[in-house]
Amino acid sequence: MQYLIIGAGIASASAIKAIRAVEPTAGITVVSDEQPGFYFRPMLPLLVEAARNANEFEFPPDFFAVAGLRIVPGRAVSLDPGKKTVRLMTGDKYSYDRLLIATGGSAVIPTIPGLAESGKAFALRTLADAVSLRDACAKARTGVVIGGGLVGLKAALALKARSLSVTVVEQQGQILLPRIDRQGAAMVAARLQEAGIKIMTGEIVREVNSRGLRLASGKDLEADLIVAATGTRPNTDWLTSSGIKLAQAIVTDEFQRTSLDDVYAAGDCAQTVDLVESRPLVSALWSEAVEMGRTAGCNMAGRKRKYPGGLAVMNATELAGLAMVAVGMVADGDPDQEVHVRQSAGTYRKLVFKEDRLTGAIFLGNISKAGLYTSLIRTRKPLGSLKDKVICNTLQALDLMPQTG
Structure with missing residues (x-):
């Protein structure tokens, strides 16, 4: 059996491990347009903020010491499912018995007049992006981050750690939308501003000039460098003539x-x-990529495994010393939701229910039971008499264990 994998991210790595478990000496070829390809993407802000070496973030050498694993540098440009071949930009073709497409996504750079020409624009999506941003920080005094999502805020904290004066510009009325609600976002924003980061919401960047940025409101911001953190798009353009079903991304089933x-x-x-x-759902979450990759690898090797589906929001992180977990349906505005909120100094908790199920949760500050509540959301467990314990935060792991007679 010849396995071909396009892309060298965490989904690919998980698939390789799953295939190895079934076929230890299987022939596996990985085609990657990133060199190196296998690295820890969630840790890229640390590379920037601590001015670390790139090789510290690559997968350990023992990962590559796998019988039959071959890594080919190159970019896939077409798929011929009839002949079971993938052609690279070089013209080389690779055949397969089973193919995994795990090409990931690319940073979306907004089409703002002057941004591309400024020489100041950076993303924080790849290892090469992080290295470029790390090096640029050494010569910069001011930085602006366009986008107040999780990547943007992590980038802002990294720049601040490098002693830059930092402003985050977000066009929505709050940061972290849709990962968190307005009340929780205000708490996170306050913590970031205490850390010295300026947060500007409801603002649109109109143009980039030699000094920095001009906003639609007429305000000017000085910027020696600009980080565009405005989302990602799936890398699927090369598949348009293959006949594969595409929607928001490559359509897949539970296998x-x-x-x-x-x-x-x-x-x-x-x-x-x-x-x-x-x-x-198209999820850009590392944890979901791990599960999807494992599921794909198992099924490619003939061991049946189902992926039950992902979560649009599933984040466990820390921002400016504030611990945060957000899972499931947490944004404001759904009239069918039953919502319970508790807030005190330095902590915030929001629970969202639909009928008898917990469908979303936000924990800020105190995250001690976040894992337990996350399991309820993932399993879609009907709560019954346990609902009051969930609301009152008295639920214990023992409460979820099957009762024996």
Whole structure:
């Protein structure tokens, strides 16, 4: 059996481990347009803020010491499912018995007049991006981050750690939308501002000039460098003539199979289903890519495994010393939600219910029971008499264990 994997991220790594577990000496070829390809993407802000070496973030050498694993540098440009081949930009073709597409996503750079020409624009998506931003910080005094999502805020903290004066510009009325609600976002924003980061919401960047940025409101911001943190898009353009079913990304079923025989997809380039809302979902979460990759690898090797679906929001992190966990449906505005909020000095908790199920939760500050509540959301467990314990925060792990007679 010859396995071909396009892309060298965490979804690919998880698939490789799953295939190895079934076929220890299987022939596995990985094609990657990033060199090196296998690294810890969530840790990239640390590379910037601590001015660390890039090789510290690569996968350890023992990962590559795998029988039959071959890594080919190159970019896939077309797929021929009839001949079971993938052609690279070089013209080389690689055949497969089973194919995994795990090409991930690319940073979306907004089309702002003057941004591309400024020489100041950076992203924080790849290891190369992080290295470029790290080096630019050494010569900069001021930085502006466009986008107040999690990547943007992590980038802002990294720049601040490098002694830059930092402003975050977010066009929505709050940061971290839709990962957190307005009340929680205000708490996070206050903590970031205490750390010396200026947060500007409801502002749109109109243009970039030699001094910095001009906002639609007429305000000017000085910027020696600009980080664009405005989202990602799946890397699927090379598949448009392959006949594979595409929607928001590559459409997959619960086994990570695509519409083409013997072709699977996982990670940021795959469309699955939202576990809570049962609607199409393209997740850019590291944790979901791990599960999708594992599921794909198992099924490629003939060991049946289902991926039950992902969560649009699933974050456990820390921002300016404030611990945060947000899971499931947490944004404001759904009239069918039953919401319970508790807030005190330095802590915030929001629980969202639909009928008898917990469908979303936010924990800020005190996250001691976040894991337990996350399991309730993932399993979609009907709560019954346990609902009051969930609301009152008295639920214990023992409460979820099956009762024996």
